[in-house]
Amino acid sequence: MRTTSSGWTKGRVTSVVAGAVLALLALTLVGVGGTALYYASQNDGYIDLGTSRYQHRTDTYAMTADTWHADQQLGGLYDDLKVTFEPDKKSDQVFVGIAGAKQLGQYLNGVEHVTIHDSGDKGDKQSNHQGAAPKTTPGQAQNVWIAKAGGQGAQTLNWPVQPGEVGLVAMKADGSRGVSGQVTVAAKIGALTWTGIAGLVVGVLLLAGAVLMIVRPVRRARGRA
Known part of the structure; x- marks a missing residue:
């Protein structure tokens, strides 16, 4: 695979883009989960x-x-x-x-x-x-x-x-x-509390994966610069 002078390969660029998309999805799930838990805690x-x-x-x-x-x-x-x-x-x-x-x-x-x-x-x-x-x-x-x-x-x-x-x-x-x-x-x-918890857990896990997809190629690219 060809490498640019800065150390950015196509695979690394793809990983960063995919990580950014995954991070947006993760943040959406965290937001939905948090909102669900908020409403579940209000007015019974x-x-x-x-x-x-x-x-x-x-x-x-x-x-x-x-x-x-x-x-x-x-x-x-x-x-x-x-x-x-x-x-x-x-x-x-x-x-x-x-x-x-x-x-x-x-x-x-x-x-x-x-x-x-x-x-x-x-x-x-x-x-x-x-x-x-x-x-x-x-x-x-x-x-x-x-x-x-x-x-x-x-x-x-x-x-x-x-x-x-x-x-x-x-x-x-x-x-x-x-x-x-x-x-x-x-x-x-029904199950609003559990829906909120599930949204938060899945969102946090996906966010962690997204961070790895972004941080690893950035570090490697800098190391090759």
Whole structure:
């Protein structure tokens, strides 16, 4: 193999370039691992899904979101959901619940309510459903909710994620009209701690290998200079 006057062979140049690429990958893994461990150590491992910054308001009897499959979110990594409804008036008695899509549809059938499809700084994109007051208060509804919370002020429910299509609703506990406040949805991601540890360990090992790939040819090239 030909050698330049400075001692840099093609093999050494290739090793340095490959080492630099490997170092970038290693630093990325270290960053991802560190971020995962940080979030795993905060708020019992729950990550806010970005819903808390929006205010919602309706003159109807209930606010709902589009139904979804929580077990399929983020590749099925969600272990648990935590949903908090904080009313504008802390003295309000409120209710927040998760139900199967079919059961929720049956409960809200004929009830005046809104379905929120998306939220932004300019307000909600929603559908209005005509109807009357609910026949029973949400807390009294039987065989509807798979997770629920009710009482004065902010209310939080926890739901271990299960397969199936589900929906979320926020109401006043007495079923009266005029619902307003913030809804915060947070998720706990399965094995987040172990994912962070794995990312850090693999990243550090790759970084060590990258350093060797760079340092060795540099030293040898200098020795031949």
